[in-house]
Amino acid sequence: MAARGVLVLGGGVAGMAAALSLAAMDFEVTLVEKAAVPGGRAVGYACKATDRCLHCGVCLASDLAEELAASPVVLRTGTRLEGLEGRPGDFRATVTGAELAVGALVVATGLAPAPAAGWPDLGYGRLDAVITASELEERCRRQGPPAARRVAFVQCVGSRNPAWGKGYCSEVCCPYALRLGLGLVAEAAAEVTVFFNDLQTAGKSMATAREQARKGLRLVQGVPSRAAGVAAGVELQFEDVRAGGVRREGFDLVVLSTGIWPGPDTAALARLLGINTGPTGFFAGHPGQSWRSSRPGIYLAGSCQKPRGIADSIAHGRAAAAQVAADLEEVRSA
Amino acid sequence: MKVEVAVVGAGPSGLSCAAALVRLGRKVAVLEAAEATGGTLRAAPGYLAPAAEGRTRLQTLQAAAGPAALLTGHPAGSLSGGPGAFRLEAGNRRLTAGAVVLASGVRRRLSPADHGLEPAYNLLGLSDMARLLADPQASLGRLRGRRVAFFLDVSAPDSLRQQAAAMHLGIAVRRQLAAEVLWFGRDLKVAGDGLEARYREARDLGVTFFRDAGRPPMLTATAGGYRVWAWPEEGGEPVEVAIDLAVLDEREEPCLPQWDLGPRRENSRLGHRSPRPGIFVTGSLRADLDLEGCLVDGVAAAAVADAFLRGLDGLVRAEVDAPRCARCLTCVRLCPHRAMAIAWYREADRAAAKVDKAACRGCGVCVAACPALAITLTTCPDEDIYRQLESGGRTT
Ligand SMILES: Cc1cc2nc3c(=O)[nH]c(=O)nc-3n(C[C@H](O)[C@H](O)[C@H](O)COP(=O)(O)OP(=O)(O)OC[C@H]3O[C@@H](n4cnc5c(N)ncnc54)[C@H](O)[C@@H]3O)c2cc1C
Ligand code: SF4
Ligand code: SF4
Ligand code: SF4
Ligand code: SF4
Numbered sequence: 160m161a162a163r164g165v166l167v168l169g170g171g172v173a174g175m176a177a178a179l180s181l182a183a184m185d186f187e188v189t190l191v192e193k194a195a196v197p198g199g200r201a202v203g204y205a206c207k208a209t210d211r212c213l214h215c216g217v218c219l220a221s222d223l224a225e226e227l228a229a230s231p232v233v234l235r236t237g238t239r240l241e242g243l244e245g246r247p248g249d250f251r252a253t254v255t256g257a258e259l260a261v262g263a264l265v266v267a268t269g270l271a272p273a274p275a276a277g278w279p280d281l282g283y284g285r286l287d288a289v290i291t292a293s294e295l296e297e298r299c300r301r302q303g304p305p306a307a308r309r310v311a312f313v314q315c316v317g318s319r320n321p322a323w324g325k326g327y328c329s330e331v332c333c334p335y336a337l338r339l340g341l342g343l344v345a346e347a348a349a350e351v352t353v354f355f356n357d358l359q360t361a362g363k364s365m366a367t368a369r370e371q372a373r374k375g376l377r378l379v380q381g382v383p384s385r386a387a388g389v390a391a392g393v394e395l396q397f398e399d400v401r402a403g404g405v406r407r408e409g410f411d412l413v414v415l416s417t418g419i420w421p422g423p424d425t426a427a428l429a430r431l432l433g434i435n436t437g438p439t440g441f442f443a444g445h446p447g448q449s450w451r452s453s454r455p456g457i458y459l460a461g462s463c464q465k466p467r468g469i470a471d472s473i474a475h476g477r478a479a480a481a482q483v484a485a486d487l488e489e490v491r492s493a
Numbered sequence: 494m495k496v497e498v499a500v501v502g503a504g505p506s507g508l509s510c511a512a513a514l515v516r517l518g519r520k521v522a523v524l525e526a527a528e529a530t531g532g533t534l535r536a537a538p539g540y541l542a543p544a545a546e547g548r549t550r551l552q553t554l555q556a557a558a559g560p561a562a563l564l565t566g567h568p569a570g571s572l573s574g575g576p577g578a579f580r581l582e583a584g585n586r587r588l589t590a591g592a593v594v595l596a597s598g599v600r601r602r603l604s605p606a607d608h609g610l611e612p613a614y615n616l617l618g619l620s621d622m623a624r625l626l627a628d629p630q631a632s633l634g635r636l637r638g639r640r641v642a643f644f645l646d647v648s649a650p651d652s653l654r655q656q657a658a659a660m661h662l663g664i665a666v667r668r669q670l671a672a673e674v675l676w677f678g679r680d681l682k683v684a685g686d687g688l689e690a691r692y693r694e695a696r697d698l699g700v701t702f703f704r705d706a707g708r709p710p711m712l713t714a715t716a717g718g719y720r721v722w723a724w725p726e727e728g729g730e731p732v733e734v735a736i737d738l739a740v741l742d743e744r745e746e747p748c749l750p751q752w753d754l755g756p757r758r759e760n761s762r763l764g765h766r767s768p769r770p771g772i773f774v775t776g777s778l779r780a781d782l783d784l785e786g787c788l789v790d791g792v793a794a795a796a797v798a799d800a801f802l803r804g805l806d807g808l809v810r811a812e813v814d815a816p817r818c819a820r821c822l823t824c825v826r827l828c829p830h831r832a833m834a835i836a837w838y839r840e841a842d843r844a845a846a847k848v849d850k851a852a853c854r855g856c857g858v859c860v861a862a863c864p865a866l867a868i869t870l871t872t873c874p875d876e877d878i879y880r881q882l883e884s885g886g887r888t889t
Contacts, residue, residue: 183800219764319689326693330684357704359684360651369651380704403726447550447788465686471786477765477793478513484799485516 162248162262162487163187168240168428171199172469173461174267175223176476177483178232181265184484189233189261191254193424197234198224199269201469203293205300207338213368215338216469223473243432247456248487263483266432266442266452267460267476268424273317273325273417281313281415282386288393289386289413292335299339304347307412311395312336313383314355318418327439329418329466333359336416337372344375352377352410354397386413419466432457441465450479458483494562496522498798499581499590501569501750504532505541505554505784506776507596509791510798512557517799521561522590524583526568530555532598534784537623539665540658541784544627550784569597569750576771577805591805592798594773596791597748604744607648608712615718618743619643619658626665636670639737642721645678647709648744653781655742656682660691662740667698674700675734677710677723686785703732712739747778765790765797773798810871811848811859817867818845824859824868833859 163186167178170192178190190197201220207213227234235254242253243264252259275283275291282289290298292312298305314336318329336353337360343349353376360369372378383397392411399406421440429436435453437443444464445451452459460479461472500511503525514521529535534551538544570582572593581588603618605611617625625631643659645652656678663674674695681704683689696702703710703723710723719739722731754767765773775794776787813824815838824833824846836847846859846867860868 180796180800184796184803319683321693326689328683328689333684357681357683359682360680380706447553449785449789450792470780471789474765474786474790474793477796478789481513481517481792481796481799484796485513485518488518489516 164189164259164261165263165265165483165487166191166240166250166252166254166259166261167265167267167460169199169267169269169422169461169463170194170197170227170234170236171267171269171461171472172201172220172223173269173463173467173472173476173479174199174265175220175227176473177265177267177458177460177480179223179226179230180477180480181483182230182232184480186484186487187233188231189235189259190227191238191240192234192236193239195236197227197236204296207342213338213341215334219469219473240428240431250456262487263456263458264432265458265460265476265479265483266428266434266463267479268428268463269422270419270462270466271422273329273420275316275415275417277323278316278415280385281316281383282388282393282413283415286386286388286393286413288388288411289415292332292339292414292416295339295412295414299342304343304349305412306347307392307410308349309392309410310340310343310349310351310412310414311383311393311408311410312340312351312353312414312416313395314353314416315382316415316417317420319356325418325420325439327466328359330359331466331468332416332418334368334468336414337368337376339414340376341368341371350377351375352379352408354379354382354395356380356382419462422463425463439465448482450475450482456486494522494586495589496520496562497591497802498522498594499524499569499579499588499592500561500594500596502532502595502597502748502776502778503527503530503558503563503565504596504598504776504787505534505550506598506778506782506787506791506794507532507594508554508558509788510594510596510775510795511561511791512554513792513795514799515558515560517795519799519802522588523558523561523563524567524569524581524588525563525565528566530558530563530565533620537620538627539661540620540623541654541661541787543661544665547784550788554788572750572752576801579771591802592771592773594775594794594798595749595767595778596774596776596794597750598777599745600748601743601745603741604648605741607744608644608739608741610712610714610739610741613714615738617738617740619655619662619740620743622662622666622740623658626662626669633670636666636672636738638671638673640673640675640718640735641666641670641738641740642675642677642719642734642736643740644710644712645676645742646680648742650679651781652742652745653682653685654777654783655745657685657688657691657783659740659742660688660695663700664691664695664698667695667700672737674698675721675736676700676702677705677721678703679705679709685783688783749778765794771801773801810853810855811857811868812871813846813848814867814869815841815843815845815847817865819865819867820845821864822846823862823864827858827862828853829856829858 204217207215238255340351381400383395435443458479460476567584574580706727718737832853
């Protein structure tokens with residue numbers, strides 16, 4: 160029964176939320192994930208609680224993964240989509256090693272961090288002490304916080320600049336950097352400076368984080384334009400917007416807050432599925448119904464459609480599920 | 494009136510939720526305290542999106558939610574009962590609902606005292622400003638070419654939606670009244686749908702942004718307006734400007750009915766379930782969402798509520814009154830789930846139709862067809878429902 164079957168592509172938080180919702184609505188769901196385990200980017204992050212929960216949403220990812228394991232959703236890891244034929248209510252999808260008859264397809268293939276090497280002036284790849292925020296988190300998780308005393312975060316790398324075709328704010332990198340920075344202060348007694356354009360700290364829980372950040376971190380408005388290697392680490396050159404004038408300052412570790420770009424498979428998948436991408440390279444959603452793609456029967460969930468944090472990606476996955484369910488019931492009764 | 498879901502609040506998230514539930518084939522009632530639907534989209538056009546865009550969005554939403562029973566002028570009153578059979582009072586109506594979605598949003602209140610000011614005619618809240626800009630009767634003409642300033646991050650620090658509102662309204666003021674527009678706040682928020690582009694548009698239109706460096710601006714009333722001192726540089730000299738109209742951010746309070754929703758959990762903000770089973774939360778009541786966020790969130794809550802009801806559906810079962818059964822086999826033939834069979838009832842000491850509770854889905858086909866009126870549908874008692882909920886809401 161093709162019309163009861165749904166294929167979800169991508170097992171990040173958005174894909175898991177969509178799959179679980181559909182399963183709870185009695186659909187037969189297959190979740191196809193190209194990696195070896197589901198969870199997407201978010202299961203790799205660590206809990207950001209200091210002395211209290213900072214609402215980063217990371218634990219939601221492991222909750223979903225657990226729920227998924229106990230659900231009737233058929234999970235195919237290490238699998239990709241190779242072809243799609245048919246029409247809404249009656250698609251034949253070819254995935255690695257199998258053919259599936261499904262009524263609808265939910266695309267939840269997620270995001271990619273902006274490529275840090277794209278800004279050579281900031282020293283990534285040239286200087287060892289320049290890393291990305293997710294590399295910092297990875298390092299903290301494996302070896303504990305780095306020994307660096309003076310740490311600088313550089314915000315908005317790869318975001319908020321129409322010249323790169325990325326004239327949007329990535330929404331998650333400010334909260335992420337503040338939480339990581341607070342972690343370094345708490346655990347490694349580091350002196351943390353955050354170079355920012357505008358701090359995105361919306362919501363009550365972020366107000367808490369911001370208050371903590373105001374006390375614990377040095378916040379400097381103005382983003383550095385270049386990094387140079389010096390004997391004692393990295394020297395950043397920046398225009399101090401508030402105090403005025405160009406300044407130089409040395410740091411032991413420089414962390415680039417790379418923004419959210421479309422996932423690596425976005426363009427190829429758009430061609431394979433015959434769906435549109437928008438001017439910023441993400442899959443294009445309907446105005447007011449962002450969970451629908453440009454092709455009937457194919458739906459979008461999470462950060463593959465625009466930059467979204469974990470909680471928003473989950474909501475978007477559920478919204479896609481509701482639309483799939485409604486449309487498939489209609490196909491069946493027609 | 495009996496519905497499957499009662500949605501409380503007919504703003505963008507409530508309407509979007511109701512529309513999605515209708516698409517899912519659910520019977521829905523929307524309770525709205527005001528006399529018309531639309532919430533902020535109607536009451537303060539231009540607040541959540543540019544006015545024209547907001548109007549089209551609202552029309553689309555109203556059309557999509559059309560098949561739901563829209564009970565305007567019916568504020569949600571007391572609530573009793575439990576999952577599957579909530580009893581709700583709303584104005585002069587009584588409703589039974591399987592599940593309830595709270596989409597009642599927030600109440601906004603101007604609080605000049607937060608800004609160190611007395612109430613005055615040239616002092617407006619963001620939502621008043623939206624109302625006046627949309628009102629052809631309002632005489633805003635006197636502001637043509639004057640100076641209008643927006644003050645953020647005071648009554649509601651870190652509010653994404655108020656910052657988005659100020660951006661939409663600032664652009665509208667600049668375009669409609671050719672007034673000079675100034676913006677004062679702590680952080681500029683661009684982390685919303687299309688907000689970065691709106692910010693660029695505002696800048697290109699000549700809106701001036703003053704981000705304070707740790708010290709909020711100071712306002713004093715003058716004869717026809719206000720004098721503002723702002724400190725855009727740490728320890729630097731203040732900037733001094735005279736303005737004609739001050740638009741202030743507002744306090745927000747959740748609009749919650751007087752119900753016991755159970756104990757709050759630490760990260761309850763992150764989900765659509767309230768602590769009380771069968772009651773769900775969506776929209777700006779749940780998180781600091783912009784319009785796009787509210788539209789998505791309403792539909793997401795619909796998915797969660799629908800899945801919950803499907804879990805409950807399994808809890809309604811047919812029951813045969815054995816002594817009345819005439820053994821006509823009608824139910825055995827008609828049951829689409831093959832849940833009926835003739836079996837021996839020891840207590841009645843006779844054979845009669847018997848329901849296989851695991852197979853029955855509570856569709857009611859047999860109830861309607863039984864010529865002896867021997868079949869009824871019963872809901873499992875609350876304890877059974879709670880047990881089901883604890884095991885994930887599914888039947889075995
Ligand atoms: C540096 C950084 C820090 C962040 N910090 C936070 C934070 O603190 N809090 C927060 O809320 N959010 C944070 N985010 C955002 C968060 O990562 C996203 O919200 C979340 O991961 C989005 O989930 P998703 O399911 O849309 O995509 P993803 O998590 O990217 O998942 C997509 C999944 O699809 C799979 N996939 C991709 N292509 C294919 C294909 N062709 N076939 C099959 N499978 C495929 C991938 O393997 C992956 O498992 C951060 C993001 C970045 C980059
Ligand atoms: S939301 Fe984030 S900080 Fe809070 S408990 Fe979960 S992982 Fe930890
Ligand atoms: S969230 Fe912060 S760092 Fe990321 S793009 Fe937006 S303003 Fe820049
Ligand atoms: S239709 Fe009614 S009376 Fe007839 S066998 Fe079934 S339950 Fe008994
Ligand atoms: S309620 Fe439906 S499923 Fe149950 S016995 Fe009657 S006809 Fe069969």
